[in-house]
Amino acid sequence: MASIELRGVSKRYPNGLYGVRDIDLKIRDGEFVIFLGPSGCGKSTTLRLIAGLESVTSGDLLIGDQSMVGVPPRDRDVAVVFQSYALYPHMTVAANMAFGLKMRKMPRREIATRVDRAADLLGLSHLLTRKPAALSGGQRQRVALGRAIVREPKVFLFDEPLSNLDAQLRAEMRLELVKLHRRLGRTIIHVTHDQIEAMTMGDRICIMREGRLIQSGPPLEVYANPVDTFVARFLSSPPMNLLPAHLEVDGDGLTVKLGEAIRLAVPERHVPAYRAVAGRPVTFGLRPEDIHEQPPAPTQQGFEVQVVALEALGAETNLVAQPTASGALPEITARLGRQARARTGETVTLYPDLLSMHLFDPETGAVIPRPPLDAPR
Amino acid sequence: MTDSAGQGRGSGLRLLLTHALLILVCLVILLPLLWVLRVSLLPPSLSYSTDLSAPLSLVNFESLFSGRFPRSYLNSLVVATGSVLLALPFAAATGYAFARFTTGGAVARFSVLATQMLPPVVIALPIFQMFQTLDLSNTLTGLILAYAALNLPFLTWILMGFFKGIPVDLEWAAMTDGATAWGAFWRVVLPVSLPGLAAAGVLGFILAWNEFLFALILSGPNTATIPVALAALQTSNGIQIGDVAAGVVLAVLPLMIASRFIQRFIVEGLTLGSVK
Ligand SMILES: Nc1ncnc2c1ncn2[C@@H]1O[C@H](COP(=O)(O)OP(=O)(O)OP(=O)(O)O)[C@@H](O)[C@H]1O
Numbered sequence: 001m002a003s004i005e006l007r008g009v010s011k012r013y014p015n016g017l018y019g020v021r022d023i024d025l026k027i028r029d030g031e032f033v034i035f036l037g038p039s040g041c042g043k044s045t046t047l048r049l050i051a052g053l054e055s056v057t058s059g060d061l062l063i064g065d066q067s068m069v070g071v072p073p074r075d076r077d078v079a080v081v082f083q084s085y086a087l088y089p090h091m092t093v094a095a096n097m098a099f100g101l102k103m104r105k106m107p108r109r110e111i112a113t114r115v116d117r118a119a120d121l122l123g124l125s126h127l128l129t130r131k132p133a134a135l136s137g138g139q140r141q142r143v144a145l146g147r148a149i150v151r152e153p154k155v156f157l158f159d160e161p162l163s164n165l166d167a168q169l170r171a172e173m174r175l176e177l178v179k180l181h182r183r184l185g186r187t188i189i190h191v192t193h194d195q196i197e198a199m200t201m202g203d204r205i206c207i208m209r210e211g212r213l214i215q216s217g218p219p220l221e222v223y224a225n226p227v228d229t230f231v232a233r234f235l236s237s238p239p240m241n242l243l244p245a246h247l248e249v250d251g252d253g254l255t256v257k258l259g260e261a262i263r264l265a266v267p268e269r270h271v272p273a274y275r276a277v278a279g280r281p282v283t284f285g286l287r288p289e290d291i292h293e294q295p296p297a298p299t300q301q302g303f304e305v306q307v308v309a310l311e312a313l314g315a316e317t318n319l320v321a322q323p324t325a326s327g328a329l330p331e332i333t334a335r336l337g338r339q340a341r342a343r344t345g346e347t348v349t350l351y352p353d354l355l356s357m358h359l360f361d362p363e364t365g366a367v368i369p370r371p372p373l374d375a376p377r
Numbered sequence: 378m379t380d381s382a383g384q385g386r387g388s389g390l391r392l393l394l395t396h397a398l399l400i401l402v403c404l405v406i407l408l409p410l411l412w413v414l415r416v417s418l419l420p421p422s423l424s425y426s427t428d429l430s431a432p433l434s435l436v437n438f439e440s441l442f443s444g445r446f447p448r449s450y451l452n453s454l455v456v457a458t459g460s461v462l463l464a465l466p467f468a469a470a471t472g473y474a475f476a477r478f479t480t481g482g483a484v485a486r487f488s489v490l491a492t493q494m495l496p497p498v499v500i501a502l503p504i505f506q507m508f509q510t511l512d513l514s515n516t517l518t519g520l521i522l523a524y525a526a527l528n529l530p531f532l533t534w535i536l537m538g539f540f541k542g543i544p545v546d547l548e549w550a551a552m553t554d555g556a557t558a559w560g561a562f563w564r565v566v567l568p569v570s571l572p573g574l575a576a577a578g579v580l581g582f583i584l585a586w587n588e589f590l591f592a593l594i595l596s597g598p599n600t601a602t603i604p605v606a607l608a609a610l611q612t613s614n615g616i617q618i619g620d621v622a623a624g625v626v627l628a629v630l631p632l633m634i635a636s637r638f639i640q641r642f643i644v645e646g647l648t649l650g651s652v653k
């Protein structure tokens with residue numbers, strides 16, 4: 001059993017700064033959890049605390065229902081892939097991978113088998129006798145990964161383990177890690193900055209900011225229901241459009257007023273949830289993929305924009321545009337299909353799909369809750 | 378900018394000037410040494426001769442070897458090596474503690490450095506007194522102890538810098554891999570720091586090898602080290618310049634070998650490749 005539980009965990013460094021603050025998180029045995037957040041938000045610190053490399057300042061940390069206070073790293077049965085790799089420079093690749101097994105007094109034959117298997121999996125077989133100094137960055141990173149994998153510990157802590165690989169290798173390794181997880185069923189925490197890794201690999205995403213855990217949940221759920229503007233913008237690229245707006249009562253319904261002239265009717269199913277904030281300024285959020293060139297429904301209102309830039313990515317086209325209506329609106333981004341017809345400089349009409357709209361408090365950035373749409377599957 | 382300028386016009390003149398300057402500096406440094414080398418190879422009667430065609434001879438070395446010099450040479454080797462071997466483990470432990478932990482705070486670090494700032498004479502007299510009472514003067518053991526004590530702060534300081542340069546992630550990796558803190562030090566930090574330890578050891582060796590003041594006070598005729606033995610060649614009959622020159626040449630030999638080592642160790646950054 002290797003569930004991990006953090007109860008109000010804080011880490012304060014001697015210089016008075018907090019690495020992480022009041023983290024409450026329960027990770028089930030065998031769960032694959034993604035940590036996501038901007039640089040310096042405390043992801044690595046959290047891993048170090050779980051691994052026992054730094055001590056928790058306050059709060060309690062449990063692995064497998066046992067408090068880990070005072071338990072040294074070697075007794076936690078945790079393997080870490082360090083962000084810096086931290087390969088042993090005086091040992092060969094093979095010795096690097098074997099070190100942890102040797103420390104645990106595993107028989108030589110078994111060590112050799114495991115090292116060979118991991119090397120094979122990671123494409124390192126031809127490098128086993130080299131020293132780290134004679135490897136490329138990506139090769140070093142895979143050695144670091146191999147050193148963790150061979151141990152088959154209760155818990156894997158991966159700190160951006162694929163950051164230095166090329167796109168193709170990264171896709172392969174992503175798959176290998178998912179397979180590894182399926183095969184061994186161990187608890188994994190995986191830190192990443194990569195959009196695809198974050199959305200596809202884990203059972204759950206934990207989003208951190210400034211040392212705090214601000215949202216956690218299954219990737220698609222978090223994507224569909226961000227708790228605030230930060231999560232809304234952070235979890236996708238291009239990020240969610242956020243526009244200053246006013247919510248007005250319109251008979252039985254509600255209207256989102258953007259700038260002076262754009263009025264968009266709030267779909268009926270969202271009206272009950274949003275009625276409480278009617279008459280107030282709000283931040284209106286809509287993801288780029290929820291803005292279309294054609295109306296999603298015949299009655300859907302659109303608004304005019306002038307196209308500022310087009311990014312044709314092959315499978316899709318990102319369109320950056322300035323709403324032409326008066327009222328100092330920021331530029332918006334729409335994610336259109338391959339056959340987007342708009343051209344730079346043109347004025348076109350875009351149709352937002354308001355079913356996927358979000359409203360946020362303009363002061364705090366917190367979401368104004370509404371019932372979730374069924375997560376698309 | 379200077380890189381591309383190397384290709385341009387006028388670079389020839391610059392190159393020439395640079396080299397002329399370098400050669401000049403080299404001569405300033407080398408000429409005295411070359412002079413000593415030449416004197417060591419001339420018979421004593423020609424020591425001060427400016428005749429470049431004078432016949433060379435090994436008579437100075439012969440006379441040196443017939444006296445106490447070989448003994449002093451051995452003494453120096455024993456004392457310098459012994460003191461380094463004695464000081465190094467302690468210096469490594471202290472340096473590591475200073476590098477990784479807050480042990481002792483800034484005060485401890487400064488006091489280690491401060492001992493290096495004291496003029497040696499200040500401690501020479503108390504040490505002499507102490508060694509007298511302990512029956513350690515006139516013994517090689519005494520000298521080894523004294524030099525180990527002299528070397529300790531110096532080596533600690535050097536090694537502290539070296540350990541600081543080793544990423545703590547390395548130890549953390551070892552610790553998650555199942556090593557104790559001691560095991561991480563022994564199996565990872567120490568092997569990685571071998572070049573640093575060797576470099577520090579060589580520096581400490583040189584320090585002890587060249588030391589004069591303490592050797593003068595603490596040694597007797599049988600325990601004299603090279604600097605003392607060379608000084609003793611200034612007899613009432615005047616300075617035996619030929620013997621002194623020969624002695625200096627022999628004394629410099631191990632230093633030249635040592636400097637080769639030190640270059641290799643310092644240049645070779647072993648942590649290379651451990652982190653990105
Ligand atoms: N030893 C330390 N002393 C003081 N502050 C520290 C220390 N280590 C980390 N911090 C601070 O703690 C915060 C969290 O650092 P951490 O390394 O966990 O960030 P991260 O989320 O892993 O960032 P990145 O994505 O850049 O790796 C940062 O603001 C950092 O400056």
Ligand SMILES: [Mg+2]
Nearest residue numbers: 043044083159
């Ligand atoms: Mg990090």
